[in-house]
Amino acid sequence: MEAARPRSLESLPTGAPALDPQSLAAFAASLTGSVVVDGDAGYDAAREVHNSRFDRSPSVIVRAADAADVARTVTLAAANGLELAVRSGGHSLAGHGVSEGGIVLDLSPMKGLLIDPDRRLAWAQPGLTAGEVTAAAAEHGLAVPFGDTASVGIGGLTTGGGIGFLTRKHGLTIDNLVAAELVTADGRIRTVDEEHDPELFWAVRGGGGNVGVVTRFVYRLVEAGLVVGGGLALPARPDVIVGLVKAAAAAPDELTLISFVMQAPPAPFIPPDRVGELVVFVLGVYAGDLEAGQAAWAPIRALAEPVADLVGPMPYATIYQFTSEGEKRGGGSIRSWFADDLDRSDAEAILEFMRRAPGPAMTQIRVLGGAMARVDADATAFSQRDARIMVAAMAMFEDGADPTPVDAWTAAFFTAFLNRVTGAYANFLGAEGEERVRSAYPHGAYESLAAIKRRYDPRNVFRLNQNIRPA
Numbered sequence: 177m178e179a180a181r182p183r184s185l186e187s188l189p190t191g192a193p194a195l196d197p198q199s200l201a202a203f204a205a206s207l208t209g210s211v212v213v214d215g216d217a218g219y220d221a222a223r224e225v226h227n228s229r230f231d232r233s234p235s236v237i238v239r240a241a242d243a244a245d246v247a248r249t250v251t252l253a254a255a256n257g258l259e260l261a262v263r264s265g266g267h268s269l270a271g272h273g274v275s276e277g278g279i280v281l282d283l284s285p286m287k288g289l290l291i292d293p294d295r296r297l298a299w300a301q302p303g304l305t306a307g308e309v310t311a312a313a314a315e316h317g318l319a320v321p322f323g324d325t326a327s328v329g330i331g332g333l334t335t336g337g338g339i340g341f342l343t344r345k346h347g348l349t350i351d352n353l354v355a356a357e358l359v360t361a362d363g364r365i366r367t368v369d370e371e372h373d374p375e376l377f378w379a380v381r382g383g384g385g386n387v388g389v390v391t392r393f394v395y396r397l398v399e400a401g402l403v404v405g406g407g408l409a410l411p412a413r414p415d416v417i418v419g420l421v422k423a424a425a426a427a428p429d430e431l432t433l434i435s436f437v438m439q440a441p442p443a444p445f446i447p448p449d450r451v452g453e454l455v456v457f458v459l460g461v462y463a464g465d466l467e468a469g470q471a472a473w474a475p476i477r478a479l480a481e482p483v484a485d486l487v488g489p490m491p492y493a494t495i496y497q498f499t500s501e502g503e504k505r506g507g508g509s510i511r512s513w514f515a516d517d518l519d520r521s522d523a524e525a526i527l528e529f530m531r532r533a534p535g536p537a538m539t540q541i542r543v544l545g546g547a548m549a550r551v552d553a554d555a556t557a558f559s560q561r562d563a564r565i566m567v568a569a570m571a572m573f574e575d576g577a578d579p580t581p582v583d584a585w586t587a588a589f590f591t592a593f594l595n596r597v598t599g600a601y602a603n604f605l606g607a608e609g610e611e612r613v614r615s616a617y618p619h620g621a622y623e624s625l626a627a628i629k630r631r632y633d634p635r636n637v638f639r640l641n642q643n644i645r646p647a
């Protein structure tokens with residue numbers, strides 16, 4: 177513990193539940209890890225999250241060292257009615273990684289990782305990032321299917337589902353999860369899998385932190401040595417966008433593409449006279465035979481004369497170099513949705529919104545399907561197995577700038593596409609209210625999660641998330 181008296185407690189709003197200094201000191205002494213409070217060196221850095229618009233001051237930040245620390249923290253929050261922010265990599269788009277006045281349970285010190293290449297299993301603690309696990313698994317030519325950016329924490333990514341460059345070939349991250357160690361609201365540490373507490377294991381896979389804190393993930397590793405991948409910048413035209421969506425859906429499952437309509441960056445691979453022009457930056461991975469991979473990319477390359485072509489054989493983990501800009505902390509606004517189709521008028525609307533963007537912005541388009549869609553809708557809490565396309569409108573702004581213009585832009589974008597919306601991905605939601613959370617859990621998943629919540633977290637200790645209210 178770095179200070180005995182949490183100064184921030186004195187400034188809590190009247191009526192907010194608080195910890196007395198003695199209880200806090202006793203709690204801190206019981207931990208293997210440490211606590212950070214307002215006034216400690218490092219408090220400001222410790223309360224920062226990836227999206228800088230969430231500038232909040234928690235009473236206590238617990239830097240957990242192990243599952244026992246997590247259990248103690250959950251018990252403390254429950255006993256005192258304090259808001260609990262569970263933070264792994266801090267990339268929550270809704271700001272759920274930091275609380276105003278409550279407790280932050282910072283799991284980032286928990287970085288234990290064991291890889292068994294013979295059994296193709298990885299045991300990973302939740303303080304690890306997708307990039308860290310990917311780099312370690314790559315030494316064996318293996319991977320866990322994570323998302324598109326290295327800095328994202330495996331805690332939030334996995335519990336929400338996990339959509340990335342291997343989704344069509346190997347499914348979501350949760351489709352490769354074989355067990356988890358979970359601390360539930362009663363402070364118990366459990367191991368959950370298909371045989372032990374299967375209901376909880378179901379809920380962990382997509383339920384987004386609603387039923388407990390995962391302190392260890394056990395993943396099945398997939399083969400991912402050399403792939404045919406990289407980035408292809410195409411001119412941003414309606415026919416290119418529509419053709420891309422069609423070609424991505426028709427491609428073999430080995431090929432998963434994540435595309436960004438954006439301004440061409442001032443990068444060495446962009447001809448200087450095309451910098452700033454709207455392009456469709458297609459990132460992707462073909463995980464399989466290299467020759468077949470080149471053939472699978474051919475219809476994408478044929479859509480238009482590329483502005484830049486950086487696709488070729490490469491180690492799987494190299495794909496994260498293409499999204500390293502996204503690791504930077506800054507202000508952001510996002511609205512996203514699942515859709516069944518993307519036609520020419522949709523493509524024209526996307527381009528029009530991009531032309532009117534108030535600053536740096538992008539529209540992300542992911543064509544799903546493949547292995548992700550072959551899992552039964554009721555097999556995991558992520559139930560939208562039939563989601564075909566995910567679209568996300570994102571706008572960025574400088575630290576401290578007024579977010580109103582970018583929020584207005586993403587909101588108008590979403591409204592324009594309302595008649596296309598077939599659902600939502602919990603991990604891509606901002607703080608958008610209960611209706612949107614419900615739309616992330618169709619086919620009875622919301623009701624099942626609510627029933628499990630009632631059993632394991634009736635007082636909604638885990639509520640700072642895309643929250644499922646206990647039934």
Ligand SMILES: Cc1cc2nc3c(=O)[nH]c(=O)nc-3n(C[C@H](O)[C@H](O)[C@H](O)COP(=O)(O)OP(=O)(O)OC[C@H]3O[C@@H](n4cnc5c(N)ncnc54)[C@H](O)[C@@H]3O)c2cc1C
Nearest residue numbers: 263264265266267268272273323324329331332339385390
């Ligand atoms: C730049 C960027 C790129 C992204 N790319 C992708 C992508 O390609 N694919 C994709 O699927 N998503 C992607 N996301 C979304 C991302 O999956 C979610 O924001 C996710 O919640 C972040 O996880 P985190 O651990 O970093 O965040 P945190 O803010 O630490 O956690 C977010 C929430 O997850 C829950 N949580 C975190 N750790 C645990 C745990 N150990 N046990 C239980 N619950 C926990 C909590 O409810 C917490 O509030 C991206 C986000 C960003 C900002």
